[in-house]
Amino acid sequence: xxxxxxxxxxxxxxxxxxxxxxxxxxxxxxxxxxxxxxxxxxxxxxxxxxxxxxxxxxxxxxxxxxxxxxxxxxxxxxxxxxxxxxxxxxxxxxxxxxxxxxxxxxxxxxxxxxxxxxxxxxxxxxxxxxxxxxxxxxxxxxxxxxxxxxxxxxxxxxxxxxxxxxxxxxxxxxxxxxxxxxxxxxxxxxxxxxxxxxxxxxxxxxxxxxxxxxxxxxxxxxxxxxxxxxxxxxxxxxxxxxxxxxxxxxxxxxxxxxxxxxxxxxxxxxxxxxxxxxxxxxxxxxxxxxxxxxxxxxxxxxxxxxxxxxxxxxxxxxxxxxxxxxxxxxxxxxxxxxxxxxxxxxxxxxxxxxxxxxxxxxxxxxxxxxxxxxxxxxxxxxxxxxxxxxxxxxxxxxxxxxxxxxxxxxxxxxxxxxxxxxxxxxxxxxxxxxxxxxxxxxxxxxxxxxx
Amino acid sequence: xxxxxxxxxxxxxxxxxxxxxxxxxxxxxxxxxxxxxxxxxxxxxxxxxxxxxxxxxxxxxxxxxxxxxxxxxxxxxxxxxxxxxxxxxxxxxxxxxxxxxxxxxxxxxxxxxxxxxxxxxxxxxxxxxxxxxxxxxxxxxxxxxxxxxxxxxxxxx
Numbered sequence: 001x002x003x004x005x006x007x008x009x010x011x012x013x014x015x016x017x018x019x020x021x022x023x024x025x026x027x028x029x030x031x032x033x034x035x036x037x038x039x040x041x042x043x044x045x046x047x048x049x050x051x052x053x054x055x056x057x058x059x060x061x062x063x064x065x066x067x068x069x070x071x072x073x074x075x076x077x078x079x080x081x082x083x084x085x086x087x088x089x090x091x092x093x094x095x096x097x098x099x100x101x102x103x104x105x106x107x108x109x110x111x112x113x114x115x116x117x118x119x120x121x122x123x124x125x126x127x128x129x130x131x132x133x134x135x136x137x138x139x140x141x142x143x144x145x146x147x148x149x150x151x152x153x154x155x156x157x158x159x160x161x162x163x164x165x166x167x168x169x170x171x172x173x174x175x176x177x178x179x180x181x182x183x184x185x186x187x188x189x190x191x192x193x194x195x196x197x198x199x200x201x202x203x204x205x206x207x208x209x210x211x212x213x214x215x216x217x218x219x220x221x222x223x224x225x226x227x228x229x230x231x232x233x234x235x236x237x238x239x240x241x242x243x244x245x246x247x248x249x250x251x252x253x254x255x256x257x258x259x260x261x262x263x264x265x266x267x268x269x270x271x272x273x274x275x276x277x278x279x280x281x282x283x284x285x286x287x288x289x290x291x292x293x294x295x296x297x298x299x300x301x302x303x304x305x306x307x308x309x310x311x312x313x314x315x316x317x318x319x320x321x322x323x324x325x326x327x328x329x330x331x332x333x334x335x336x337x338x339x340x341x342x343x344x345x346x347x348x349x350x351x352x353x354x355x356x357x358x359x360x361x362x363x364x365x366x367x368x369x370x371x372x373x374x375x376x377x378x379x380x381x382x383x384x385x386x387x388x389x390x391x392x393x394x395x396x397x398x399x400x401x402x403x404x405x406x407x408x409x410x411x412x413x414x415x416x417x418x419x420x421x422x423x424x425x426x427x428x429x430x431x432x433x434x435x436x437x438x439x440x441x442x443x444x445x446x447x448x449x450x451x
Numbered sequence: 452x453x454x455x456x457x458x459x460x461x462x463x464x465x466x467x468x469x470x471x472x473x474x475x476x477x478x479x480x481x482x483x484x485x486x487x488x489x490x491x492x493x494x495x496x497x498x499x500x501x502x503x504x505x506x507x508x509x510x511x512x513x514x515x516x517x518x519x520x521x522x523x524x525x526x527x528x529x530x531x532x533x534x535x536x537x538x539x540x541x542x543x544x545x546x547x548x549x550x551x552x553x554x555x556x557x558x559x560x561x562x563x564x565x566x567x568x569x570x571x572x573x574x575x576x577x578x579x580x581x582x583x584x585x586x587x588x589x590x591x592x593x594x595x596x597x598x599x600x601x602x603x604x605x606x607x608x
Contacts, residue, residue: 026544030561050555054544070544074555083605091553094543100484104477105508105535114546116530123552123598130535132477136510138533147552149597152604173532175510181532215532220498220514225528241589245525249514257521263589272596277607278588286587294520296496304520310586318586332493335567345582360582366573368566381566383574393581402574406564420563426575436563 022059024444028052034434047077056444064102069095094123105138106131115142117171119211119229120187123147124167136177141170146189151273159197160273163205164190171211180216180224187211189271207271208233209240223247231267240267253298258291259308287311290320302326304339316348322364336369362387377408377418394427401425414442482508486540493567494518495540509536523569527593552598 030050037043054070073090080087096111110127117130117140126144133139146167151160167190173183190206213227226244230237243261250256264285269278290308297303305323322341328334341364348360368381384401387394394400401424408418420436501513509515516522516529516536530537530546537546549558549571558570572579584591595603 028561032556032560048555054542056542068543070547072551072555083602089555091551091555093547093551093553100481102481104479105481106476107535114543114550114552116527116534119531121527121550121593132479132508133475134477137475147598149553149599150601150604152608171531177505177510178512180511183532213528213532215511215515215528217511217515220512223515225525227528227531245521245528247519247521255519255521257519259525265589268589269592269596272592274596274600274603274607277584277600277603278592278596286589288587292521302520312586315585318582328493332491335493337567343582345586348585370565370567377564379564379566381563381573385574385579393578400575400578404563404566408564418564422563424575427578436560438564 022444023055023057024442026054026056026442026444027440029439031437032434033436034432036429036432044079046079046081048074048081049077050074060097064100066098066100067096068098071095101131104132112147115169117142117169117185119185119209119227120169120189122167122169122187122189126167136175138173138175139171141168143168149273152276156201156203159194159201159203160205162197163192163194166191173213178218180214180218182215183211183213185211185213203275205271205273206233207231209270210237221249229268231270233270238264238267240264240270253296255294255296256291257294259289261288262286281314284312284314286313300328300330302328314349316345318343318345318348320344324366333372334370336367338365338367340365360387360393375410377406377410377416379406380404397425397427397430399425400427408438416440479508482535482539484539490540494523506536509533550594553601554599 028051030052031047032050033045033047035043035045050072051074052070052072054068056066056068058066060067069092071090071092071094074088076082076087082089092112094111094113096109096113099108101107106129108127108129112123112125113128115122115124115128117128122142124142124144124146126142128140128142130138130140144167146164148161148164151157167188169185169187171183171185173181175181187207187209189208193206194201194204208231210230210232211227212230214225216222216224224244224246227241228239229241231240239262241261241263243259243263245257245259247255247257262285265278266280266282266284269275269280272278272280288308288310290306292304292306295303303323303325307321308319310318310320320341320343322339324337324339326335326337343360343362343364345361363386364384365386366381366383368379370379371377380403382401382403384399386399388398402422403424404420404422406418406420408416410416416439418438418440420434420438422434422436424432426432495518497516497518498512498514504513505511506513506516522529526537548561554561557572557576559573562568562570580591591603
């Protein structure tokens, strides 16, 4: 969508809020500051100011019609912090009208919104609709113009927009009480392909995906959910992804989960606008298997232990294991946690072929806490990663850490101001101090927005 | 004349189709637009109050919506299957906090005063991403594969 069209659409949508009987406006204003000293580069001072703004206007003439807008703008008050050297930026994340029917969970949306009814998670300028049908069936669909992002090579931008001319998706599902839900979905992004260009391009931004999802929940003690996605763009249908998680509740306090995931990169990465990073290699794939056990003690303590084995065909294996203890006081005026993880990446390739044992294996520890006393809030969050000695990626340091302290004041139920100071050490900046000021506010009726 | 007849037949067929489709629509009332009671801080465990009931419309036990650590991590399944249930408590801006398509800073910076939230990329993720990305680039793909990747593109050209 062209900037001028966006401005006209935004102005029209915003003026429509005047019809709303219940209008709520919420926003966050943030000012950050940090200095950076990177060897080989000039010293820089960054002071970006960022404004988030959202509007929800409900009961637009009728109780069921509402308008929702959310976006942000940002400008650098000193050195440019954007990678392209620009000092400002902004984005409309969504802006749509929604009509919710009183019956069948039916709804219609029009405008810019995120569609997640099918196998993808897509931002579109278009329309969507859904409804429940008799017999436990439900159907949903969306169609429109996909929202464009920048390609890595600006010379490819025209090809990218040519190919992604239209997006459509649909999902049909069936639910059975105390059994679960089964769904079939289809997503097509682009009706033209790279081969349709005057000069055929090597990069194909279009894709056609078919998904099958399942959620089995026969009893509150057992739950299995997951999906398999097929890439159907070629003559032969190929599996892009399997991802399944099973949860078993042992009594009211203990939960055990297991997950299996597999992704084949040639089919899973179809349509990426960053092909240099998400490489469609037919010989490459990821497989992960893991699980966790959680104990929710009645005293507000939660203990979690987790393990995951990850295998990548062209890279090797990594094991990750650890645990976390969380605690919440009965009035939730104190929340806290302490956790640790161990990552063994010794059996991997390419990190440093001369010294393979100096991999990115590391140990991670985190401790955090949040306190609320009347109108005052405070939090502390510290994270440390300890790597092997002389790791080639870490320019001689072993410990990478960050500590963030925050103090806030809830001036009214709708206004809160807070300030953060963080200090850390990384391979890029041995000593880095950052400051952040934040003002959050909300005016109007609805209490849901932002939660 | 023949053309008019074709249009009439198509019109009648469409009308009958719409009527048939309407007769297929569930007569059940929709989910509540908002949760009737305000929920406290922290992650809600729906089954604490709703015991073994099956959620109307979703036809699943309320325990399926318990915000356990696994649910928080794998919430995409629920969002894909029935975002209406999410909308009872969450506005879409809650999703946009992390999945904005294009965001000006990493969520853990924006919500640095909320360490209880499961925001991604805490600490020095620039170092961490070398192993995370090498091991499982598909985990990056969900957010950065087709959007929100201008910072990735600065190095990965």
